[in-house]
Amino acid sequence: RLARLDEKWWALVAKLGTPQKTASKLTLVEITGDTLSKHPWPWGPDDFALFFHAVLPFQPAVLAVEPALSFDRGVAVEKDPVFEKMLHDHVLQSPKLVLGGRLGWASDPEAAPELQPMPVLRKVRGDLTAVPNFTAVESWADEMLRLTTPPGWTNIPERSGPRGWCPLVLRYRGQPVPAMVLQLAMHLEKVTLDEVEVAFGPQSSYVAIG
Numbered sequence: 001r002l003a004r005l006d007e008k009w010w011a012l013v014a015k016l017g018t019p020q021k022t023a024s025k026l027t028l029v030e031i032t033g034d035t036l037s038k039h040p041w042p043w044g045p046d047d048f049a050l051f052f053h054a055v056l057p058f059q060p061a062v063l064a065v066e067p068a069l070s071f072d073r074g075v076a077v078e079k080d081p082v083f084e085k086m087l088h089d090h091v092l093q094s095p096k097l098v099l100g101g102r103l104g105w106a107s108d109p110e111a112a113p114e115l116q117p118m119p120v121l122r123k124v125r126g127d128l129t130a131v132p133n134f135t136a137v138e139s140w141a142d143e144m145l146r147l148t149t150p151p152g153w154t155n156i157p158e159r160s161g162p163r164g165w166c167p168l169v170l171r172y173r174g175q176p177v178p179a180m181v182l183q184l185a186m187h188l189e190k191v192t193l194d195e196v197e198v199a200f201g202p203q204s205s206y207v208a209i210g
Contacts, residue, residue, distance in 0.1 A: 066100025152180030
């Protein structure tokens with residue numbers, strides 16, 4: 001109960017203490033129930049290729065896609081090769097792209113899945129035990145698509161709090177990795193992993209970019 005009161009207090013402090021700024025130019029293309037009633041799930045490479053074809057002429061500074069671009073090869077397999085190539089070409093044409101995915105846990109703790117290479121934050125200090133730790137990749141883009149793009153992990157805590165908590169840092173097998181919001185911020189600020197500093201402490205925790 002005290003934790004909930006603390007969250008509400010900090011939400012009020014954030015609302016009153018945050019300087020007003022001009023809203024950023026952000027466009028959200030949402031997949032809703034109404035969309036799915038007209039175009040049933042799952043969507044294939046042709047659907048996402050069409051999305052990229054429509055959005056790339058606007059020259060977005062940063063582009064993010066979630067859910068994970070991973071496709072069932074048993075669905076419309078006869079048209080997959082053509083549209084998969086189109087989608088791959090569009091991914092290569094995107095100057096700054098983050099492809100969403102989710103981290104998870106191995107179904108068998110005694111047999112951990114193969115270690116997946118991914119961006120790791122190097123300038124981190126403090127106690128990381130409070131940062132959620134995952135042992136497996138639950139979902140990610142197909143390998144052909146993710147080779148040229150960083151992942152954007154979208155694991156959201158069950159209790160997001162009144163401010164809508166969104167993690168910036170997660171752990172994959174003990175290593176700190178950037179979540180989607182931080183990865184997008186790094187793209188916008190044009191910084192590398194070596195230019196991001198993360199600190200965890202009893203008095204202060206922060207993420208410094210650049």
